[in-house]
Amino acid sequence: MSVFAIETKGLTKLHSKNRGCRNITLQVQKGSVFGFLGPNGAGKSTFVRTLLSLIHPTEGEGYILGHSIREIAARNRVGYLPELFRYPDWLTGRQLLDLHGDLCNLSHRVKKKRIDKLIDRVGLAGRGDEKIKGYSKGMQQRIGLASALLSDPEVIFLDEPTSALDPIGRKEVRDLICELRDAGKTVFLNSHLLSEAETICSHIGIINHGKLIVQGKKQDLSSIHSQVLITLVGKEEAWWKSAPSWLTHCEKRQREGGRTTWVVTLNHLDNVPDLVSYLAEKGLAVYQVTPQAPMLEDIFMYWVNRKGDEKV
Numbered sequence: 602m603s604v605f606a607i608e609t610k611g612l613t614k615l616h617s618k619n620r621g622c623r624n625i626t627l628q629v630q631k632g633s634v635f636g637f638l639g640p641n642g643a644g645k646s647t648f649v650r651t652l653l654s655l656i657h658p659t660e661g662e663g664y665i666l667g668h669s670i671r672e673i674a675a676r677n678r679v680g681y682l683p684e685l686f687r688y689p690d691w692l693t694g695r696q697l698l699d700l701h702g703d704l705c706n707l708s709h710r711v712k713k714k715r716i717d718k719l720i721d722r723v724g725l726a727g728r729g730d731e732k733i734k735g736y737s738k739g740m741q742q743r744i745g746l747a748s749a750l751l752s753d754p755e756v757i758f759l760d761e762p763t764s765a766l767d768p769i770g771r772k773e774v775r776d777l778i779c780e781l782r783d784a785g786k787t788v789f790l791n792s793h794l795l796s797e798a799e800t801i802c803s804h805i806g807i808i809n810h811g812k813l814i815v816q817g818k819k820q821d822l823s824s825i826h827s828q829v830l831i832t833l834v835g836k837e838e839a840w841w842k843s844a845p846s847w848l849t850h851c852e853k854r855q856r857e858g859g860r861t862t863w864v865v866t867l868n869h870l871d872n873v874p875d876l877v878s879y880l881a882e883k884g885l886a887v888y889q890v891t892p893q894a895p896m897l898e899d900i901f902m903y904w905v906n907r908k909g910d911e912k913v
């Protein structure tokens with residue numbers, strides 16, 4: 602039996618002009634929260650829709666809970682919240698869930714119990730009997746989330762699940778994802794909101810221009826490079842341009858009272874003395890050098906700006 606909830610081998614879906622996702626080989630462990638991150642248009646939704654057989658692969662294979670995505674069995678224990686959700690707005694929230702419950706073959710008793718619980722859980726208590734027509738965008742996304750969870754799926758695909766939600770709603774969805782994880786479910790989260798993925802994802806895959814650039818445990822991706830925060834005073838014009846290859850990335854953070862703070866990515870923390878000597882040679886006064894654990898945003902920028910298809 603497969604240890605992976607999701608596995609793909611060279612999965613490719615090309616739309617016109619060769620846009621989409623190509624040659625994606627990844628594994629998602631059961632019980633993990635996998636953040637699939639990438640800029641707009643990177644191919645995240647295309648990948649998920651291909652996995653769910655909403656569109657057909659151009660090439661390659663995919664498996665959900667050990668079943669090929671070409672078989673219906675692959676979709677038996679799956680929940681999905683699409684990015685562009687749109688529900689029949691003449692139904693009430695409860696009627697929509699009722700309909701989905703029937704499509705999932707739930708018994709009347711189980712359906713009623715789950716619907717009551719989910720309406721409450723997604724923050725729609727007291728609004729379930731109103732027509733979707735009168736729901737705000739955020740409320741529609743909430744009812745979509747309830748619908749994705751109705752069949753009590755093992756694997757849940759959430760495509761930008763908080764795009765229409767306010768900060769409170771975002772926190773509620775984060776908590777819900779953690780609950781699902783604690784209940785042993787696998788969550789595949791498509792997102793370009795890195796703060797969302799930062800706190801909840803155990804594993805990360807980064808996609809750009811349709812290609813998977815890197816995948817792995819979040820902490821492994823964090824330790825692949827070493828970042829330091831440096832504060833400098835002096836003539837700074839493009840000081841990094843002639844830096845040796847151990848300096849891989851550099852970004853200005855803030856300027857205050859004649860001092861500028863930069864985030865510098867080094868090959869290794871052993872390069873800190875080299876960095877200080879180099880800055881001194883350039884006539885820059887170093888006021889602070891602080892090694893720091895990179896935020897997900899730094900990891901993301903590092904991989905998206907880097908060339909090659911490495912894996913950790």
Ligand SMILES: Nc1ncnc2c1ncn2[C@@H]1O[C@H](COP(=O)(O)OP(=O)(O)OP(=O)(O)O)[C@@H](O)[C@H]1O
Pocket residue numbers: 616617620621622639640641642643644645646647648684793
């Ligand atoms: N049905 C389609 N026909 C033609 N091109 C498409 C189609 N769907 C997506 N694309 C193109 O494929 C690329 C990937 O789109 P996709 O929606 O998968 O990206 P995404 O990473 O989910 O983006 P976002 O974060 O903006 O939602 C884009 O260039 C997009 O224009």
